[in-house]
Amino acid sequence: MEKIILTGDRPTGKLHIGHYVGSLRERVRLQNSGEYAKIFIMIADAQALTDNFDNPEKIRGSIREVALDYLGVGLDPKKASIFIQSQIPELTELTMYYMNLVTVARLQRNPTVKSEIQMRKFEANIPAGFLCYPISQASDITAFKATTVPVGEDQKPMLEQTREIVRKFNEIYAPVLVEPDILLSSNKSCLRLPGTDGKAKMSKSLGNCIYLSDTEEEVAKKVKSMYTDPTHIKVSDPGNVEGNTVFTYLDAFAKDEDFKKYLPEYENLDELKAHYKRGGLGDVKIKKFLNAVLEEELSPIRERRKEYEKDPAFIVEMLKKGTEKAKETAAKTLDEVKKAMRIDYFSGDLF
Numbered sequence: 001m002e003k004i005i006l007t008g009d010r011p012t013g014k015l016h017i018g019h020y021v022g023s024l025r026e027r028v029r030l031q032n033s034g035e036y037a038k039i040f041i042m043i044a045d046a047q048a049l050t051d052n053f054d055n056p057e058k059i060r061g062s063i064r065e066v067a068l069d070y071l072g073v074g075l076d077p078k079k080a081s082i083f084i085q086s087q088i089p090e091l092t093e094l095t096m097y098y099m100n101l102v103t104v105a106r107l108q109r110n111p112t113v114k115s116e117i118q119m120r121k122f123e124a125n126i127p128a129g130f131l132c133y134p135i136s137q138a139s140d141i142t143a144f145k146a147t148t149v150p151v152g153e154d155q156k157p158m159l160e161q162t163r164e165i166v167r168k169f170n171e172i173y174a175p176v177l178v179e180p181d182i183l184l185s186s187n188k189s190c191l192r193l194p195g196t197d198g199k200a201k202m203s204k205s206l207g208n209c210i211y212l213s214d215t216e217e218e219v220a221k222k223v224k225s226m227y228t229d230p231t232h233i234k235v236s237d238p239g240n241v242e243g244n245t246v247f248t249y250l251d252a253f254a255k256d257e258d259f260k261k262y263l264p265e266y267e268n269l270d271e272l273k274a275h276y277k278r279g280g281l282g283d284v285k286i287k288k289f290l291n292a293v294l295e296e297e298l299s300p301i302r303e304r305r306k307e308y309e310k311d312p313a314f315i316v317e318m319l320k321k322g323t324e325k326a327k328e329t330a331a332k333t334l335d336e337v338k339k340a341m342r343i344d345y346f347s348g349d350l351f
């Protein structure tokens, strides 16, 4: 069976380094590996509207930002179809049919949705569309018969939900849909990168992000004010590396070459950690190093992004073409789904 990727992001703002290590960096690697027959990258505007329905301008404006971030990190429209979710009504249609295969109780049990409901303070007023977004995500994944979904850890429950829907559909109707696998980063620190405030997840909604489009000065400022180990007060104090955000970021970003270039007195991250734990290593020094490591990776992204910013027509064309291509595939799957569900009334004799 050919390998197909579907993944995406909600256009609720610019993308940040959590998205980068959790999914974008891996996507670019997979794109360039040549192992995938098709790659679909979705800008999930319909999903973003489920909790931003009263702020459509935010979603509209963020489409450009996300597209620029994609091009900046090296996603290549020649190799990947980059498309806009709402422009493919086939996805909404699939959602309608999949809704019959899922209970409300099952949706309410989804731990990611649960914590998002809390974060958004919906309490008893959960928009039905928001509660159902995991079903819409199942449509997105299955419409492209995706085998592989490279995402961050918070998406695990969505993938489980999708697999359940696939199994149920195939069992009741016909074996049309493909069960996808989640592809998580093998680097533990990349699964759910914490925010600069040390909170569990870097998230657009929490305002604790380093954005891919931040200037060099902005990155430096954010790194300087980052959360470290609150018990590490004097340089001579022994420090903790666990739960210390600066070290988590180094885990996600630092390469041995970075040490040769920017901190040659250490061979690698293990040596640096050991010194911090022993005491005698100040936060200023590790933050300076982290800043250099981040710049090494972010500055080419920033430069590429700036180049594409000059050519909005290219971005519109890329999104149009990507959407057309994605729509063709989704329409084919929807036809198969309708046939399996016996609602393909006008494709032969009805009675």
Ligand code: ATP
Pocket: 008, 009, 010, 011, 012, 018, 019, 021, 022, 023, 150, 151, 152, 153, 154, 155, 190, 191, 192, 193, 194, 201, 202, 203, 204, 205, 206
């Ligand atoms: P929102 O607050 O609007 O939900 P978000 O920052 O959570 O935004 P999404 O668009 O929901 O971003 O997620 C896009 C992708 O990035 C998903 O694959 C998700 O798992 C991954 N991701 C998001 N935040 C992180 C993070 N902090 N660490 C690792 N991966 C992340």
Ligand code: MG
Pocket: none
């Ligand atoms: Mg999210």
